[in-house]
Amino acid sequence: MISLLVSRGLQSVLIVALVVTFSFLLIHSAPGDPFAGALDNPRVSAGVRARLRAEYGLDRPLPEQFGKYVSQLARGNLGWSFSRGRPVREVLADVLPRTLLLMGTALLASFLIGVAVATVQVSRRGTALDRFLDRASLFFASMPDFWLAILILLAFSYWLPLFPIGGAADAVMHDSLSAPGRLADSLWHLALPAGTLTLLFASGIARFQRGALLDVMPLDFIRTARGKGLRERHILLRHAMRNALLTLITLIGLSFPDLLTGAVFIEKVFAWPGMGLTTVDAVGARDYPLVIACVIVGSVLVVLGSLLADLLYRWADPRLRER
């Protein structure tokens, strides 16, 4: 277990190092720099641009810039955000928890809903209900995430104004509310973004879990359980479910990138002030340090997610535990 942890840990560090190098090179090899936009502004002279470039070290050779970046990164310094006028670390400290809240809520809810739907489908397989749920889950799994978010926003914030049109809390009232009032306000703002992400993610989980359950059902131990005279419901929920959940753990680890991608679009549509929205805004403002930091943090999240799933898998499967 320890050696596994070490080797998987090293692998993760290596991957993150590759991501850091990739994103640094990508951004610096492309045409333009953060001050290129100033070219359109006749009042910014070439001299001023050169001075700005020198001030931010952008006139140094690429290897030197990279070395500096990595050594700063190692000390936890992610640089200075041009567009927000504050350290990148502070910006991320504000927005990352909100993204984790959104992703965490959606992950938990879609796990519960997805598994429940798959179980219903398998216990009623071949019926109209099974076929309906199959169509529905394929439909939502095919749904472009940002477009579903727009439709839900239109339906439940504009046409049927039940929920706020965006943000993570009421801009005016939030701070003056009582503690339960603040919680209710936050949940009210979380409902639509988290609900949309859940809808998208749960359909994938349901489709996968249905397949995993159907793969397990013809196996010998299920036949044995039937032979013992156990009820079908008990067989499905206790015997088949345990085995099928193992494959699901792997899937969830692998689908962290999708969850993160969904979060980026959903944050944009619902103006949820998390890391996704920050990334998109930083791209618009050509705020390189912030973009790189978001890409790196995003990849770290994905790597951590898959590492966690891997460990969980080994812990959950007694056949692997002893090794």
Add this chain to the structure above:
Amino acid sequence: MSKSAIWSRPSSRAAFLTLAVFFAAAVFAPFVAPYNPIAQPDIIALKDLPPSPAHPLGTDPYSRDVLSRVIYGARLSLGIGLLATIISVTLGVAYGAVSGLAGGIVDSVMMRILDALMAIPRLLLLIALLASWHSLPVTTLVLFLGFTGWFGLSRIVRGQVLALKQSEFVMAARAIGANRGRIIVTHLLPNLFSVIVVAATLGFANVVVLEAGLSYLGIGVPQPLASWGNIIQDGAENVSGLWWLSLFPGLALLATVVSLNTIGERIRETFQTVR
């Protein structure tokens, strides 16, 4: 038998028909579209018009006709998706086949590199790539989408090649003196066909959505060109007032993706039951 099994399902026939309509619209766009998709006839009087007989899908904030933009958008969105898919399928099959055939240390090095590439979320990788371009040429977008889309397929192809390498018919071919090229072309590729077709169909759907998403974020297809994603972006500032800008291109997008996914799943099911 397998081909007719796909065709006999009403849902897959509907899917093929939908795709045929969109591809026809894309190819014959200049003849089908009622207006010039980038013309701004009257930016004061004709902007933001809701759907009407003259403009069945309304107009956008620049007074451009949305129906014409959706039709021309099919051209770009499907074209970009198709080309990017061709690139990524080619890369994925080549990389996976080489890795699987080579085996040994070459194989394990190639697989570790693949692990690292797969750990980077594709959207973030593309954002990092695209962020640094002011106005992105469409060919570059196609290349970026193609070059970031082959990782999953190459892993599947490698697995299949490893399994096929040990199969009796490949051993037999080798025993009668067939060379490597002949084994790849006449024995491996036909057996990989179903896997590749399924991956290409699902990958196509994926990349169409991805391009739309990037264009929606304003870093995909540049204005004034029309893609389904950036038509939606034109209405993003005022979703409730300009709902037709989000709804119609989105429906086209959804119909395309659902059709492609349906076909992909049917092909997968058919070949799985045959196997």
